[in-house]
Amino acid sequence: MDLNKHVIEEFRANNGKVGGMFEGASLILLNTTGARTGRPHTTPTVYLRDGNRYLVFGSNAGGPRHPHWYHNLLANPHLTVELGTEDGAVKPFAARAVPLEGEERDRYWELQCSRDPGFRAYAEQTERTVPVVALHFLDLGANNxxxxxxxxxxxxxxxxxxxxxxxxxxxxxxxxxxxxxxxxxxxxxxxxxxxxxxxxxxxxxxxxxxxxxxxxxxxxxxxxxxxxxxxxxxxxxxxxxxxxxxxxxxxxxxxxxxxxxxxxxxxxxxxxxxxxxxxxxxxxxxxxxxxxxxxxxxxxxxxxx
Ligand SMILES: [Fe+2]
Ligand SMILES: [Fe+2]
Structure with a gap:
């Protein structure tokens, strides 16, 4: 928990860049709503950019269970994503989560594993199928x-x-x-x-x-x-x-x-x-x-x- 807190603070202070075990990783912060508690949860997560959407992976470091944020997003798909910006400061963005399924899920999972073999190693530690979730940023800038x-x-x-x-x-x-x-x-x-x-x-x-x-x-x-x-x-x-x-x-x-x-x-x-x-x-x-x-x-x- 302390590690999480430390990463979150460093992320916010350094426009989304974090050292240590996350050195060089593409990170975002997910702010989800607790499925049972209704309590806000902030989680640093590696992402893969795919056009206008950001893909995140519920590997949970090879743990036996899906991460909390995944359960939270199933219960409430609305979240706020924080990411580093060209302005040099982390900004929050409203987003909606859509879990990927079937062939699409497999394809992006393979892509992520080929980019970062650590993910494949995680998957080998667990019986779970690692969930892949697409985050769609609400494009409020469009005239809608x-x-x-x-x-x-x-x-x-x-x-x-x-x-x-x-x-x-x-x-x-x-x-x-x-x-x-x-x-x-x-x-x-x-x-x-x-x-x-x-x-x-x-x-x-x-x-x-x-x-x-x-x-x-x-x-x-x-x-x-x-x-x-x-x-x-x-x-x-x-x-x-x-x-x-x-x-x-x-x-x-x-x-x-x-x-x-x-x-x-x-x-x-x-x-x-x-x-x-x-x-x-x-x-x-x-x-x-x-x-x-x-x-x-x-x-x-x-x-x-
Ligand atoms: Fe308000
Ligand atoms: Fe307000």
């Missing part, structure tokens, strides 16, 4: 009003889902707070609110994951939006900064949710703290959603030029 409108609709829908999740989390915290008075405590006295606490923790984390995934995906779209709608560049720059600010707030909130003693937030005082921290996180979030909708939707909903 239909696709743009779809993206606009998704943006609004995700915002309303996130708002609903947020209301839910707040209601849970309020339920914990309502138990300040012993008369409101129906549970056994030894573990007051333990059940609520674990529920609350789960909902908090679900919300954090969902918001983070939404922003990762948006960051991927922004790169293309800037090209397609140059007049939006200043607004997008602001939205990116807001994403970073929200991320910092989320990290603090999560640290609080995950607590030290594992008892948080059964204690109303801790719930109070949690509530204050959550309020801080979302203080700017509503404004961010509104600003985003206000600036992006008119461009995305524009009729055919």
């Amino acid at each position: 009003p239909e696709r743009n409108r779809m993206i606009g609709r998704q943006l609004v829908q995700h915002h309303s889902e996130l708002r609903a999740e947020l209301r839910h989390v707040r209601a849970e915290i309020d339920r914990v707070l309502a138990r300040k008075h012993p008369a409101d405590l129906p549970e056994p006295e030894d573990r007051p609110g333990a059940d609520l606490a674990s529920q609350l923790r789960r909902h908090c984390l679900t919300f954090c994951y969902a918001l983070r995934t939404h922003h990762t995906r948006e960051d991927g779209s922004f790169t293309a939006f800037e090209k397609q709608f140059p007049h939006l560049a200043p607004a997008i720059a602001r939205l990116r900064r807001e994403h970073e600010a929200v991320e910092r707030g989320l990290a603090e909130f999560e640290a609080l949710v995950n607590g030290d003693g594992g008892e948080l937030p059964a204690d109303p005082a801790d719930a109070e703290k949690l509530r204050a921290e959550l309020d801080r996180v979302v203080a700017g979030l509503e404004e961010h959603f509104a600003y985003e909708e206000q600036h992006l939707l008119p461009a995305l909903e524009a009729p055919l030029r």
Whole structure:
């Protein structure tokens, strides 16, 4: 895990170039959504460029199981790919994953093995057929009003889902707070609110994951939006900064949710703290959603030029 983290940091700092065991390899970062957890996953992966698509291989270094990212993409084919660019900095791009099958899969697998025999060696260590997945970059730069409108609709829908999740989390915290008075405590006295606490923790984390995934995906779209709608560049720059600010707030909130003693937030005082921290996180979030909708939707909903 630490190795992964190190590679990711080096990748982002060096425009996609990484030393050590990946020296000279063509790497990208896959940002997928956890199939079971909904949690964002970042994985460095070797790729093979094939025209407009990028092919990735689930060799998992010869391990007995398919890599997590492969299961994640089967459950949710939308991802954000980070790659080095001519501008000298890593940029995120929205993409869609399509597993290759049959003859096409075999052909590209052979091509990859002939380019890098290490892959053939991996395949020999496992019974699995190594999956080959094509990543199609969403070409938002093309004048495709239909696709743009779809993206606009998704943006609004995700915002309303996130708002609903947020209301839910707040209601849970309020339920914990309502138990300040012993008369409101129906549970056994030894573990007051333990059940609520674990529920609350789960909902908090679900919300954090969902918001983070939404922003990762948006960051991927922004790169293309800037090209397609140059007049939006200043607004997008602001939205990116807001994403970073929200991320910092989320990290603090999560640290609080995950607590030290594992008892948080059964204690109303801790719930109070949690509530204050959550309020801080979302203080700017509503404004961010509104600003985003206000600036992006008119461009995305524009009729055919
Ligand atoms: Fe956003
Ligand atoms: Fe958004």
